[in-house]
Amino acid sequence: MGPKYDPQIDFAEVYNTCKSFILNDDDLFKIRNGLDNEIGLGLSRDGHDRTSIPCYLSYVQDLPTGRERGRFLALEILPTNCRIMLVKFSSEKDVYMSSKCIIMPYTIAAGKGNELFNFLAQHIAIFVKEKKVEKDNLPMGIAFAFPLNKLALDVGILLSWPKGFGAQGAVGKDVVQLLREALVRYPEVSVNIMGIINVGTGTLLSLCWTLPDTKLGLIVGTITNACYVEQSSNCEIFDEVNDTKKDIMIINTDWARFGENGHLDFIRNEFDKILDSESSSPGSRLYEKCVATLFTGELVRLIVLRLMKSGAIFVDQKRDYIGIQWKMEMKSLIAIESDPPGVYVKAQEVMDKFQIRNCKEKDLAAFRFICETVMTRSAQLVGCGLASILNRMKYSKVSIAVDGGLYRLHPTYPDKLIYYTRLLTEPEYKFDIVVAEDSCGVGAAIMAGQSYVNVHNRSGSKLFEMDI
Template sequence: MAANPQRDFPEAYELCKKFDISDANMEEIVQRLTKEIKMGLAKDTHPRAVVKCFITYVQDLPTGKERGKYLALDLGGTNFRVLLVTLRSETEIDIESKSYVISHTLMEGPGKNLFDFIAECLSSFCKDYHIEKENLPLGFTFSFPLKQVGINKGIMITWTKGFKCDGVVGKNVVELLQDAINRRGDLKVRIVAILNDTTGTLMSCAFGNRNCRIGLIVGTGSNACYVEKTSNTEMLEGYQTSNKPNMIVNCELGAFGDNGVLDFIRTPYDNAVDKQSINPKRQTLEKCISGMYLGELVRHVVVELMGKGLLFKGLDSQAIHEKWRFQTSYISDIESDPEGSYRQAAMIMDQMGIRTHVEKDLACLRYICQTVSTRSAKLTSCVLACLIQKMNTKDCSVGIDGGVYRYHPHYHNLLVENMNKLLKGSAKFELIVSEDGSGRGAALIAAVSV
């Protein structure tokens, strides 16, 4: 028999109600986000906007007619990839790729050494495929904070993810890499575009879906980009006279709420997770949505109920009290069990040092997971509905990537259900899993930029 939370575990039910977002709340969030996006786009309010809406300088979407060979470089952490993408037809794309590991010495040493190493790996890859003399265009996915000032010019703002290379912050990273390539003298490659992973996601989907207008990441982090009218992108010099009607805008949406406008839907558990994070009071929306934080929110609720003797009575473990130990992937696993079955939930709690087969407790755990993941999907729905309404489109596709969306068993359906509530039939939409946005998308940006 399916659990009835209000009847079977009323204390947990009351506590989880704090995560509930009503339809009226969702409409209010859409209105508040719309206002923040307008502030990010406008020149006079951009400096104080929390949703920055950076222009990407990508003004051309794929037509599906792009052909030829392009290189892509994907640098987002301790591994980076080099890809050779051959566009043969609208449906036939060949991709060859190789991953390389960046050592701790390179991560913490001079920037020149890092870029020399990347150029060395790029050279080795090109020689393997006999393309070192072809002067191919390259798209560079760089997943670190960057201020873009041109399609192939991005100024490094700060290192993250354990990197701290000297001589890079404040510099144009495209120039640093191009200089490293040129120093070698054994390779002809032109870096024609720099981008982040949301832009790559949009471009990757737009090649096969001509009406793709939004790129969304819901993974460890969360962000979105969308196609805006160039006439609204006031941070672009000459935006009023540009002969290209569109511009992809990187919203940097994770920061929505950093000014307090989301406090009305945040819970004491959000505040606790925020305090223990490495960036307190920043990335407010991301901390309610993304994979880095959802498991930790569940853990806080579980620990509180255990402390009150209301869950896993008489059982305890060191692991359940360890910060960040309860992984977001556990939520997807627990919610994947069929109704009335708690096999995955029991296995995961066993891993967490709590061995139990008490169905009521495992049903309560699943209910907590559902509460946290449903709120994430509702907030993501608000983002997508807001962007669709902002573009005033009647029909569009959304390219999506990230582990939360890919692996949670109900996330897609929750998005569709809640977007339909918000859009009320005003627009048709399709949600599409992006195939390798940071690689294929980078190559496509190179293709439309040359």
């Protein structure tokens, strides 16, 4: 085990370069309050169009009780793959799940909008026939990972695709309607699409079935988002069109955009600005660009490259590979901090991938310090977001459902996130952060079942109690 390094003394230039990532408590309280203010605007009729946290309505107004029973279908539409699921809720909090993963061919993702939905409909038809439920008209819920403007539980207008998706014909259209139209081509198959939710809402609902005090869903990985349970009376943007005066509404914050109104300008440094200007969406999703692994890896790469050019670390090493944009991936950041203190085996393995070999131990220690600094700021900022919502909800005890590789896999991130969330949350509001073992598709299945009951059973019963 090597010596313990003091960054300020042992690699002062590295420390000084990273100093702009180090936030103090006053910074964090200021950011938390800014988040709270923007969420308040997002929920208001007057502020909704000018806030950086739009707070979209999910139109999900029921939380599972754990007593729900029945069989339901779910479709997850994620950036890299899709999954079709048959979910059966049986007794004693037991979920049976049978699923089929579908890799989205690039030609389909980059094709016209209707090709994508025809592809999905074809695979749904194959799946329900394999499961022998093609005639059962089972309720289906969709968990969708891309930005939507929800106009009803089963109406979601696609706002945009990420890079790599060329299905532009679908932008501005209702995703549910596109899939329903595609399924018409399979008259032998009967599927009842009940609604669409985003991944955060699905994560919240799936854990809530097991832990009824779940009131918040957090996604923190290659992207970040949060969904939470708000009082309907606080949702000025919700004009109730039906006679069900339900108390709650799950809100999809879309908090990735926080900072577009200047709230993060006082902490954004030159590396943040370089990353933003060279991204595919300059000026937007600034909070996500400080938090999510797609961007934290790039920030680390930019810092290392700058310090190599100035001769502060990895002197006389090749810069060809470290010079490639987006080359530093989440698995590298996780590996570097997985080494025990004073050990740099994995750090050297990461550098080997960049053809930077036989590194001095002090350089590897400096590299690890860079990663720790950038990832600590990420955890601090997510802590600001969670605390602003916990303080707003005012529940004495809440479970937070979390999904995403950063929380699941990073060795130090969970402890840091819990620490900073606790620091910024009023002491009377307790919370647990729990990894959602069931996927967001289970949450979509729950939503489908609840919607089915609401449509077919106005008696007020919350139980599915139907083995359809």
